[in-house]
Amino acid sequence: MIPYGKHHIDEDDIQAVVDVLRGDWLTQGPQVDMFEAAFKAYTGAEYAVAVSSATAGLHLAAMAAGLSAGDTLVTSPITFVATANAARYTGANVAFADIDSATLNMSPEALDKVLSQTPGAKMVVPVHFGGLPCDMEAISAVAKRHGCLVVEDAAHALGGTYADGNMVGEGGFSHMSVFSFHPVKAIAAGEGGMIATNDEALYRRLIRLRSHGMNKLDDPFLDLDLAFDSNERNPWYYEMQELGFNYRITDLQCALGTSQLAKLPDFVARRRALAARYDTRFAEFSHIKPAQPMARDRSGLHLYVARFDFHALCMTRREVMLHLRAQGITTQVHYIPVPAHPYYRAQGFDPQDYPASWGYYHECLSLPLFYDLTDDQQDHIVGVLKGLDG
Structure with a gap:
């Protein structure tokens, strides 16, 4: 089966x-x-906080x-549920x-x-x-x-650039940006x-919240009687200063992430080349068209979505998906609109x-769409779709 997305791991990553x-x-x-240092260098952000998942990042x-x-919190209906759920975790609407x-x-107009x-x-x-x-x-x-803060859900967009040429995550237009390292990203x-940010106060709080709300960096202690003995800090002492979470990431994951980040330019270049091949072929189709044909040279191209x-x-879409699957091709729907899910319908959406x-x-x-997708495999996908398009 050809998956809709797949990671690429080489010997450098394994080592x-x-x-x-x-x-x-x-x-x-x-x-x-x-990993955080490499990520800052790549995106141009002042600070970076690695966490256990992008969902954890959105929550924090x-x-x-x-x-x-x-x-x-105001977001898009077309996203994974985690984006909206971040608000509900805090009790917000x-x-x-x-x-x-x-x-x-x-749409900026719809947002306004x-x-x-x-x-x-507020956000x-x-x-x-x-x-x-x-x-x-x-x-x-x-x-x-x-008067709202802006947090970019950049889970799909690592390697992309804004219209001004800066990397997604650079922070010129937002307070924080959240990225994902799930295997299909x-x-x-x-x-x-x-989580990337240029705000030191946000960075320091993110570091605390990532690890149970305990004091980190050079945060001052609040209970000085317990923290010090004869003006000397007690070596065992730490403080939980607010309610946080265990959203920490491991050295194993970060070693892999750092190795992968060095390959990101090649990954993005291949995705853009594959998207260009799809775009060229679908120009000949009548009933299947690219869904996001603009600014391919600025997109991180996590997904290649077509409109049928x-x-x-x-x-039906089900029949198309099953037909493609019978030909060894896996597809997916991104996404069911968040307001359509029963949890959000129950809230009146x-x-x-x-x-x-x-x-x-x-x-x-x-x-x-993934780095290891071959031209022959892509030609097979397009060929099967051409048979449906007539």
Whole structure:
């Protein structure tokens, strides 16, 4: 089977993990610092905090931003549920701003309308869907006008660049950016995530929240009587200063992540070349078209999504997926709109209130896109689809 996404692991990656296994640390050792330093150097961010997953990163970002009951986080309906759930973890509410039908990213105009109608809005989380960076200049301006913090869900977009040429995560348009190292993402660490920021206060709080809310770096102790004896610090002493979590990442994962990060330019270049081949071939199709054909040279290209006119094909999406699977091709749907899930419906959301997202959902299908996908395999995929397109 050709999967829709797959990690690429070589001997350098394997050796990096083996070296950790033969060393003195397995978790929260020097490899974490090395990965964070490499990530800062790549993105241009001032600070980076490695965590156990992008979901953990979104949760901590919401907490560090001070999101709580009575506040509202505004995000896109077309994203994985973790983006919206980050608000619910803090007791805050969620609102959705519909996508732009062409880019599939949050519409700045829709965001402005939602924020105008949501007095409790405190945080905006644009999603760089499929790897295509949002119009961050416009989104940032809208959020600032309404007094909201901006946290980029950049889980799809590592290796992408903004319209100004800076790397996604550089931080010029947001307070924090959250990345994913799940195996189907741009680089793999097994699991894992990263929060990038240029704000030292946010960085220091993220470091504490990552590890149970305990004091870190040079945070001052609060209980001086217990912390010191005759003006000397007690060597065993530490403090939990707020409620945090065990969202730490291991040295094993960070060694793999650092090794993978060095290969990221090659990974992104291959994904862009494959996307260009798809785009060229689909130009000849009548009922199957690229869903995000713009700015391929700036996209991280986590996904290659096509829009299908299933009615014109005289097939349902289920029938198309099963037909492709019978030909050795795996596809996926990204995503069921978050307001359509039973949990969010129970809170009063109706996915049809977001017509661009709802319309996209009924036409989308993600095709295989990953570094090791060969030209022959891609030609096979396109050939099978051509047989459906007529």
